Amino acid sequence: MSKVLIFAEFSHGQLKKGALELLSAARSAGLHATAVLLGTGAKTTAQQLGAWGVSEALVGDNAGFDQYNPEIFATTVAQAIKDSGADVVLASSTMMARDLFPRVAAKLDTAVVGDCTELSLKGDVTARRPLFSGKCTAGVSFTTSGPKIILMRANQLPVGDAGTASAVALKELPAPTTGGLGTLVKAVVKGTSEKLDLTEANIIVAGGRGLKEAANFKLLNDLADVCGATVGASRAVVDAGWVPHTIQVGQTGKTVAPSLYIAVGISGAIQHLAGMSGSKVIVAINKDANAPIFQKATYGIVGDLFEVVPALTQEFKAIL
Amino acid sequence: MKIFVCIKQVPDTETKIKLKPDGSGVDFAGVKWVMNPYDEFAVEEAIKTREAGKATNVTVLSVGPKTRIVETLRTAMAMGADDAIAIDAADDLDSISTARALAAAIKAEGEYGMVLTGKLAIDDNAASVGQMVAEFLNIPHATVVSKIELADSATVERETEGGTKEILELKKPMLIAANKGLNMPRYASLPGIMKAKKKPIKELTLDGLGVTATATRVKHVAYQLPAEKPPVKMLDGDFSAQAKTLAQLLRSEAKVL
Numbered sequence: 001m002s003k004v005l006i007f008a009e010f011s012h013g014q015l016k017k018g019a020l021e022l023l024s025a026a027r028s029a030g031l032h033a034t035a036v037l038l039g040t041g042a043k044t045t046a047q048q049l050g051a052w053g054v055s056e057a058l059v060g061d062n063a064g065f066d067q068y069n070p071e072i073f074a075t076t077v078a079q080a081i082k083d084s085g086a087d088v089v090l091a092s093s094t095m096m097a098r099d100l101f102p103r104v105a106a107k108l109d110t111a112v113v114g115d116c117t118e119l120s121l122k123g124d125v126t127a128r129r130p131l132f133s134g135k136c137t138a139g140v141s142f143t144t145s146g147p148k149i150i151l152m153r154a155n156q157l158p159v160g161d162a163g164t165a166s167a168v169a170l171k172e173l174p175a176p177t178t179g180g181l182g183t184l185v186k187a188v189v190k191g192t193s194e195k196l197d198l199t200e201a202n203i204i205v206a207g208g209r210g211l212k213e214a215a216n217f218k219l220l221n222d223l224a225d226v227c228g229a230t231v232g233a234s235r236a237v238v239d240a241g242w243v244p245h246t247i248q249v250g251q252t253g254k255t256v257a258p259s260l261y262i263a264v265g266i267s268g269a270i271q272h273l274a275g276m277s278g279s280k281v282i283v284a285i286n287k288d289a290n291a292p293i294f295q296k297a298t299y300g301i302v303g304d305l306f307e308v309v310p311a312l313t314q315e316f317k318a319i320l
Numbered sequence: 321m322k323i324f325v326c327i328k329q330v331p332d333t334e335t336k337i338k339l340k341p342d343g344s345g346v347d348f349a350g351v352k353w354v355m356n357p358y359d360e361f362a363v364e365e366a367i368k369t370r371e372a373g374k375a376t377n378v379t380v381l382s383v384g385p386k387t388r389i390v391e392t393l394r395t396a397m398a399m400g401a402d403d404a405i406a407i408d409a410a411d412d413l414d415s416i417s418t419a420r421a422l423a424a425a426i427k428a429e430g431e432y433g434m435v436l437t438g439k440l441a442i443d444d445n446a447a448s449v450g451q452m453v454a455e456f457l458n459i460p461h462a463t464v465v466s467k468i469e470l471a472d473s474a475t476v477e478r479e480t481e482g483g484t485k486e487i488l489e490l491k492k493p494m495l496i497a498a499n500k501g502l503n504m505p506r507y508a509s510l511p512g513i514m515k516a517k518k519k520p521i522k523e524l525t526l527d528g529l530g531v532t533a534t535a536t537r538v539k540h541v542a543y544q545l546p547a548e549k550p551p552v553k554m555l556d557g558d559f560s561a562q563a564k565t566l567a568q569l570l571r572s573e574a575k576v577l
Contacts, residue, residue, distance in 0.1 A: 067486075068480075068486070070451070070460070070461060070462070071460060074455070094481065095464065095479075095480045095481050096480070098447050098463075099451065099463045099464070100451075102415065102446075102447070102448035102449075102450075102451035102452050102455075103451040103452065103454065103455045103461070105416065105448070105452065105537075106416060106419065106451070106452040106455035106456060107455060109416070109537070110416075110537055111414065111415075111416065111537035111538035112415075112448060113446075113538060114445070114446060114447055114448065115445055115447075129445070130445070131346075131443065131444055131445065131540065131543075132331065132337045132346070132442075132443055133333065133442055133445075134546065135336075135337040135545075135546075136337055136339060136346070136543050136544060136545050136546065137543070137544050137546065138540035138541060138542060138543045138544070139540070139541045139542040140538055140539070140540060140541070141538065141539045141540070141541045142537070142538050143536055143537055143538060143539060144537040144538065146537070181460075182459060182460030182490060182491040182494065183460040183461075183462075183488055183489070183490055183491075184488065184489040184490075185486060185487075185488055186475065186487040186488065186489050187486070187487040188484065188485070188486050188487075189484065189485040189486075189487070190482075190484050191481075191482040191483025191484040191485075192483065195482070196482075197481035197482045199481065200481075203576070227577065244483065245466075245479075245500060245501050246479055246482075246483040247483075248500075251333060251357070251442060252357060252358075252500040253500075255445075259576045260570065260574070260576040260577070270333055270334055271333050274333070274442075277546070280574075280576065281570070281574045281576050283566065283570070284552070294552050294554075295552070296549065297552045298549075298550075298552065298553065298574065299552065299553050299554075299555060299566055299569060299570075299574075300552045300553065300554045300555065301554075301555050301562045301566065302554065303559050303562060304559065307559040308559045308562060308563055311559050311560050311562075311563035311564075312563040312566060312567065314563070315563045315564055315566070315567035316567060316577070318567075319567055319571060319577065320577065
């Protein structure tokens with residue numbers, strides 16, 4: 001049976017949804033996972049893990065872990081993996097994990113696979129991931145004798161219900177090293193958005209050229225507010241300077257896989273489809289019935305978005 | 321100061337992907353190859369840095385089938401890189417072996433100030449080789465970088481989740497993986513293309529760099545095309561009827577609201 005280590009990200013004392021997905025998966029597979037938590041509040045947050053079948057956590061409850069420094073984290077996490085003897089390491093495929101784990105894998109002479117969309121923990125651990133911008137998928141076959149590091153895209157695995165709380169044994173990780181570092185975190189400038197990041201969002205409302213001008217993104221913000229969505233955008237409107245690159249979905253932007261993706265005034269260029277075709281349900285609202293986005297959509301509305309979107313906002317308000 | 325830029329040749333975004341009949345990989349016949357878009361930002365940044373008098377030489381490196389990747393190396397030299405190193409390898413070499421080869425090739429060249437690359441390659445989306453090269457060279461790294469200020473050290477800006485920005489200071493030498501927004505990559509000019517034909521390409525092998533088949537840690541297998549989506553359900557009526565129907569379907573049929 002695999003010995004699983006889960007890198008559990010949390011913020012403000014709450015485990016992130018991606019971490020809960022992995023904890024649920026390990027529990028369903030009947031595996032006793034160990035968790036790693038880094039940052040202030042790690043000890044108290046780790047106590048929540050008992051309800052997810054975790055009986056042991058490795059904690060670095062130290063302000064030195066509150067900001068992500070790749071060198072410090074790589075040293076700490078690689079050592080924790082080694083000491084735990086884990087043969088499978090799971091983490092949510094967040095921006096931090098994708099930066100961190102390749103360096104950890106290099107330290108441990110092992111493999112890391114990022115942005116996986118399928119995971120099986122029963123028997124031999126396997127995963128699948130999209131390649132070539134989602135034009136195909138492939139399974140991963142590990143040839144490493146070291147730990148198999150798998151980073152799962154958010155929203156791919158079900159989150160079960162928390163079980164009965166039970167005690168979690170804590171092992172403290174050494175304090176972060178401070179000497180001899182080549183990397184200094186000078187500042188972290190928090191984004192203004194209170195919403196979930198695109199990569200974690202369950203619902204995304206995205207806009208394109210069809211909105212005609214930047215100010216009309218307000219229509220999308222209104223719709224997003226009603227259904228708790230995060231707003232995204234196509235490359236065309238990012239290049240036009242209407243909205244920041246941080247919200248671009250597609251090849252040179254973010255890859256997303258929400259339960260619901262509402263594409264408003266987006267024609268569906270290949271490079272946009274590459275970033276969102278993994279969404280569970282896709283709604284396309286466009287005035288051009290021949291727009292390629294309709295070929296990827298679950299539901300399509302040919303119409304004037306300036307009429308349809310406000311009407312949809314009202315309908316959502318009525319039922320939500 | 322020398323700059324190394326690690327670049328990858330990838331199928332063009334618009335290219336249709338066909339699989340080998342046995343699912344063991346992709347059939348690359350007829351595929352149009354281009355420089356990975358994120359690596360273009362890295363090449364541009366290196367050339368700009370040299371033009372600003374902060375670097376003396378820009379060397380581009382790539383790992384892959386030798387006769388094919390030289391085209392992309394020539395493109396980088398046509399943009400303005402000074403010379404190139406081609407490391408001959410199979411298409412599907414894993415990230416860690418690729419990184420070992422690149423790090424060994426860079427080490428063998430002697431002193432350097434900076435290594436640049438793209439934040440990920442759009443073919444395998446591994447986003448791993450840069451950080452691994454940095455580890456093997458024992459130098460600091462930053463990924464997803466949209467701004468670099470280079471002096472005695474590099475101050476970089478990187479985007480993370482929710483529009484948050486991190487400002488990092490990295491000691492030299494360092495590895496930086498470029499994001500969109502770092503710069504606007506130039507097109508190769510005709511004189512640039514002519515000049516690139518005469519620029520040197522050093523050819524290396526994995527064996528020569530001490531990277532053997534036993535260094536492989538993971539492989540992609542059992543390739544599949546995505547399942548066909550059921551056809552789109554178009555909603556009729558005027559806009560208020562369409563909106564009403566959609567809200568109902570999302571709630572009761574798709575169950576996503």
